[in-house]
Amino acid sequence: MKEGELIELLYEVLSLSQREDCVLFDMEEHYVVVGCDMVHERTDFPFQMTPYQRGWMSVAVSLSDIAAMGAQPLGVLVALGIPxxxxxxxxxxxxxxxxxxxxxxxxxxxxxxxxRHDELTVCTTGVGIVSKRYCARRRGAHVGDVVAITGTLGDAACGFALLSGKLRGDPLSDPLKAHEREGLIERALMPIPRVREGMEIARVCTSMMDTSDGLAMSLHELSAQSGVGFEIYEHMLPISEGVRACTEDVLEMALYGAGDFELLFTIPERAVHMLEHTRPTVIGRVVEQREVVLRKSDGSSVPIDRRGWEHIF
Known part of the structure; x- marks a missing residue:
């Protein structure tokens, strides 16, 4: 059973109606937002990670969910299973x-x-607060909105591939490329939750979620929740020089690589200029037909598959 199938089963049995990054508690003019995540030694922590980086990532995954709601974090609770x-x-x-x-x-x-636990296991619960007026949801994208994203795509996936030996990259004799390589690995091991960006984006966006499972998975989730489709432009995807230097399969990393923890959102085109501090990259448009497609540089279109990071049970 794939993770998505397991989640659908639990939503059905537990009669849960909303699929958001966090649960919302109504507090008159505000929502208290609460989200939890779990990470494990064998599936989430490469052996090269330091204890400091493992602690960092454990908290980052929950704070990224808080960021995707546009909320200000109030704190994090940690349940730690230690061998x-x-x-x-x-x-x-x-x-x-x-x-x-x-x-x-x-x-x-x-x-x-x-x-005590058989393997290192960390469950974190992030708590935040957001004005009801500015709470971002996965649903709400409108036809004609543009699709935008913070940061660059594929960095973390490329970093993990370098750590695992699936990518060799260029020899470290080139200082510049060595620096880029280390930057990709740092992006993988110490993701930055986009909390401040989320609070700014939420004031003007129509929908939002993070890309921890990959851009393609997030696009399909926003499409399903909003009942719209997306047309993404290949030439507009923000891809770092590090990714381009380390792999020829740049598009695979950008679309399907997980772990970047960037914010994907839809927004009226006229409002993009209001994001003075975030400075996102517009990568496409919201369309009526419920498909997620990539418009290639030659003008042709190909489907973007619904795949990315998923646990298998």
């Missing part, structure tokens, strides 16, 4: 990474729980 014999110094470094990521997003770790 027997884990040195206190290891836990200390992980905690420092958690604190560092939370501080970068303008918040802090509030507390949580600990337990």
């Amino acid at each position: 027997e014999g884990t040195p206190p110094s290891y836990v200390r470094q992980m905690a420092e990474g958690m604190r560092g990521c939370a501080a970068h997003a303008g918040t802090r770790v509030l507390g949580g729980d600990t337990d």
